[in-house]
Amino acid sequence: MHFTLKNSWWAALAFLLATSCTSKTNNEQTSTGTTAASDTTKYVLVIHGGAGTILKKDMTPEKEAAYTAALTQALQAGYSLLKQGKSSLDAIEATIHVLEDSPLFNAGKGAVFTHDGKNELDASIMDGKTLGAGAVAGVTNVRNPISAARAVMEKSEHVMMVGPGAEKFAKEAGLEIVAPAYFFTESRWEGLQKAIQEDSTKSQLDHDGKTALKMGILNKDNKFGTVGAVALDNRGNLAAGTSTGGMTNKKYGRVGDAPIIGAGTYANNQTVGISCTGWGEFYIRSVVAHDISALMEYKNLSVADASQQVLDKVGKLGGDGGLIALDKNGRVATPFNTEGMYRGTITADGKIEVKIYKE
Numbered sequence: 001m002h003f004t005l006k007n008s009w010w011a012a013l014a015f016l017l018a019t020s021c022t023s024k025t026n027n028e029q030t031s032t033g034t035t036a037a038s039d040t041t042k043y044v045l046v047i048h049g050g051a052g053t054i055l056k057k058d059m060t061p062e063k064e065a066a067y068t069a070a071l072t073q074a075l076q077a078g079y080s081l082l083k084q085g086k087s088s089l090d091a092i093e094a095t096i097h098v099l100e101d102s103p104l105f106n107a108g109k110g111a112v113f114t115h116d117g118k119n120e121l122d123a124s125i126m127d128g129k130t131l132g133a134g135a136v137a138g139v140t141n142v143r144n145p146i147s148a149a150r151a152v153m154e155k156s157e158h159v160m161m162v163g164p165g166a167e168k169f170a171k172e173a174g175l176e177i178v179a180p181a182y183f184f185t186e187s188r189w190e191g192l193q194k195a196i197q198e199d200s201t202k203s204q205l206d207h208d209g210k211t212a213l214k215m216g217i218l219n220k221d222n223k224f225g226t227v228g229a230v231a232l233d234n235r236g237n238l239a240a241g242t243s244t245g246g247m248t249n250k251k252y253g254r255v256g257d258a259p260i261i262g263a264g265t266y267a268n269n270q271t272v273g274i275s276c277t278g279w280g281e282f283y284i285r286s287v288v289a290h291d292i293s294a295l296m297e298y299k300n301l302s303v304a305d306a307s308q309q310v311l312d313k314v315g316k317l318g319g320d321g322g323l324i325a326l327d328k329n330g331r332v333a334t335p336f337n338t339e340g341m342y343r344g345t346i347t348a349d350g351k352i353e354v355k356i357y358k359e
């Protein structure tokens with residue numbers, strides 16, 4: 001009798017301790033007002049569909065609805081896997097497939113064109129649990145470059161493969177190969193013509209014009225549109241991925257930040273998962289994604305403070321864009337220094353938030 005009572009006393013104490021801890025952590029608020037998920041059963045998924053000159057005045061209600069629907073569909077694809085107990089890697093891959101397959105975003109179908117009229121795609125993925133990573137750059141016929149990046153991570157001893165070699169590897173890994181024409185969209189083609197035209201006018205005006213003019217970046221219709229996702233699964237594992245066609249009118253062979261681990265993508269279970277979007281050269285030079293993780297690891301900064309601090313550095317160098325960050329406790333930050341950034345979150349309870357413009 002005495003023994004049973006003592007046991008139930010301990011059980012009650014353990015229950016009280018457990019519930020008081022849970023309610024405390026669950027009530028913490030993130031920088032964006034989303035409930036934090038220190039409890040690892042509170043999985044979350046954050047996505048972006050690119051940052052850039054996205055102004056409400058330039059949007060039609062139909063366009064806005066189409067972007068919102070695509071972002072929502074992408075969030076739901078990853079969420080349904082997380083809910084079944086699948087890994088954060090599976091969730092971000094499925095999420096990014098939806099965005100790559102949509103012509104609305106600059107990744108997979110709908111990718112922007114290089115100066116000589118080609119689609120050269122870059123992607124990367126990172127596993128926060130093992131610090132394993134994979135990336136491909138300059139691929140022209142892999143339908144879903146994020147899966148090629150994952151294959152490099154899981155089926156090779158390498159981290160990054162480029163061009164025809166990466167394409168050969170993707171085919172051998174059983175991924176879907178398409179004709180390069182699959183990626184064509186009329187609007188991106190028009191975007192290239194416009195960028196080339198602006199580029200030549202600006203070059204005539206400014207003989208000193210360096211990167212900005214040569215990249216056609218001053219074309220303010222250049223809404224970047226890269227895609228990315230970061231997820232935290234119910235085992236507390238973070239994963240991040242980014243996929244892009246790069247920048248309109250980029251030079252043949254140019255590689256941006258999206259496939260560079262530590263610049264456009266990073267994930268570490270001890271700190272944070274990050275996916276960036278913006279003017280890639282500045283993100284590479286600022287080593288953005290790893291810098292955020294380092295500030296959190298070495299300086300104990302919050303995800304919101306670390307992300308903002310690093311984005312400010314990008315801005316001071318002259319770069320623009322944004323990023324999504326999800327820390328090991330489920331706190332989210334989505335800063336950007338452009339007019340807008342397509343972005344969204346879904347929490348364990350299935351609550352979806354999709355945003356496009358500045359708050």
Ligand code: ASP
Pocket residue numbers: 050051106223224225226244245246247255256257258276277278279280281321
């Ligand atoms: N960061 C990408 C790149 O420079 C572009 C983007 O985010 O839209 O390739």
